[in-house]
Every structure is written in C-alpha cells, then in structure tokens.
Amino acid sequence: MKQIALSWSGGKDSCMALHELTNTGKKVVCLVTTVPQETGKTFAHNEDMKKIKAQADSLEIPMEFIHCTYDTYTDDFLKELKRLKTKYKVDAIAFGDMYLDGHREWGQNLADAAELEAVYPLWSNRSGMLQALKRFVDAGYKAEVIKVREDLLPSNWVGRLLDDHFIKDISEKDLCPMGESGEYHTFVYDGPLFNKEVKNITL
Template sequence: MGILAPRAFVSFSGGKDSHLSLWKAKQAGLDVVMLLSMLREDGERSASHRIPAAILRRQSEAMGIPILLRPTSWAAYEENFLACLFALKERGITFGVFGDIDVMEHREWVERVCQKAGVIPFLPLWGKDHKEVALEVGRVGFEAYVIVVKDGSVPQDFLGRRYDEGLVAELLALGIDPCGEGGEFHTLVVSGPPYRHRLPYTFGNPQFDGKCHYLEVW
C-alpha cells in the first residue's frame, strides 16, 4: 500500500502567484484538494484582486479542485480565515500553500494563523528572485492578464494586457516590481497546467474605486 500524499489547500486569489504556488505544491508532492478564497464583505468579489466570486468558482471547476469562499470584513479577516483553517483541518487537510515572496509581515501572519490551526504553511515562492518568479509564470504555461493596477503605480493602459515576458520587461524598465508584491497590480489566470479547459471570460470597461483601476470580468 502506497503512502498517501499530504492533503493541502491553496490560499487562492485567482491570480498568477497563487496558481504558480499551486503548481509547485503539486510538484512537491502535496495533494491539493481545496482552494480557499476570502471575499469582500458583500461576498461578490475577492478581497484584493476584485475577481467576482463567479469567476473564482469557474476557475475551481476548470481545475477540478473545490473552492471554499468566505466573505469577510477587513476587521474580521483573521477571525474568518482562522475559522476556515479549523474547518479544513477537520477535513484532514494539514498543509496550507501560500504565494508570498518576500514580505516578512505577510509570512509572519501566515505562520501565526497556521500555528493556531495546526496547519503546516508551505511557501514555495519565498525568497525567490522576483524576475525569475515573474518569468516562470509563463514558462510553466500559465496564461494570465492584468486586471487591476494601483493608481499612480502602474499605467492604466496595462489593464487587459497579457502577463508575459514582454510585459515583465516593460515593468522592469519602468522600475515596477514585476511580481506586484506590493499590490502594484493584480492578474487573472485563465489557463495553465492544472486546467482541464481554458476559462471562458469577458473583460468589461475599466472601473475606478478611488484606489485602483480594474476591469470588470464575467
């Protein structure tokens, strides 16, 4: 009888880093059995990427991995995230996969909440060179598009552009972190190694929420 792979969830944004981390977790031998996405309080969009819940469900279905969606306010974010971790641990999920690269405050938070829930954090991108991480997204076969840009940080005309080697070069030339680790921009992945079929999607007109320009997606 073979040894069962450890069961894991992925802290899932719908963007490039969570997808690359998912792929690396599978390569490392983890059995990714759940995606976890935190939504805004109204339950309509993801907390940071502004991706509609319906699109996150569509990504989940395209990969054949169930998703747990949890609405929350920012004030209650940790409380709600922890509640999800405890629920996942009860299902036999012992690892959590996170896409952080080098923001120590984020890592410390991840380690703290995982310790409380008895879950082992796995951060496969941690400490990697940002340019290499950015280029690896395309090299392994992920198709991603820029859907959010922070006002004053990234030109608005980057919205809707494919996140590829050419775009990475432009970001570097402008002095912008090609991974957007500081929230400069966010992406939507529509296909890649875990996908059984390409995600159907449509981009709408750019919107502005006072902080970021973003594309409606449906």
C-alpha cells in the first residue's frame, strides 16, 4: 500500500481529498502544511497553526509544518518533502487541486524533484464544481467560510456554513462554486473522519 503525504490547507478541498483517498483504501501517513516565516500562519488560508494541529489531532494523522519563506517556498517545501519521504517512507504526495493546470504542474514538478508520485484525487473540470461542492456537503462534513475575496463576494459571507443554503447562493454567482481561484476559503471542523469537533479552539 502506498504511503501518502497530503498537502493540507484545513479547508474543504484538502479534506475532501483525504476523504477520497481514505475511501479508496489509500494510506495517508501525514498531513503537510506550509507556514511562511513572514506571517507565522498557514500559507494557504492564513490560518492559525493551532487550529490546523487540532484538525490533525482529531483526524489522528500526524501533522508536519513546513516552515518556509515566500522567496524560497518551493525549495523549502522540497527539502522538507525529502525529509518526510524518509521519515514516513512516503511514496506519493497528494493535492486537493481540482482543475487549475498551473497548480497541477507545480505539484507535479515538486513530486518529480522529490522522486515521488503526484496524486490528485479530486481532479475534474470547471463544469463539475457545483457537484463537487454538493458531494462535500452531502458527505457530512461541516465547514465555515473564513475568508472571501471582497471584490467577488460580500464580506458578510465570512462565518457562513457550507450547507444547502450556501450551495444555492453560490450557484447563483458567476464564479467557481468551489472557490478554486481563491474566491473564498474554508475551515473544516467536523465530519466523518473527525473524532471530535474542532470548531471552538482557544488560541
């Protein structure tokens, strides 16, 4: 069985990637989250590390933070990925990207440099994003919006839960329902793979 490291943002995409991998019998041996020194928070969503660690603890999967800088991001990621390859006997690294070719190319190049397989369990096309969002909600995961692009979505969408009402409202917008281009970001706090809810965390 392949030993897989999963690039983890704490949001719905990486969570659904974990869900798909787990349901198809794959073994995720660690979660990987990058933390730029410039912010001290996660690269993907500017999230507090304690909240990401709480997710990993609830999922009972080891969390590995990759400390990097914006200027040396890829090099730092590659160096740590090689270390994790040895530590966990990793064969592959998985990403939650869904259809942006540039993101996939970056991940593939990173995996190639580390001599690992690149896995994209959610890879689809732009037209399938509304269905992807429905699958996430229907699977029983609970997530809230933590950030929006205010040129595309109202600021009062922050704090909204991903549910049927959210699906209806986002489907009426002229943007990606999954927020693949950063239209909105989420934090997943409960669901089938979680052992306990991680919504309210004292920082």
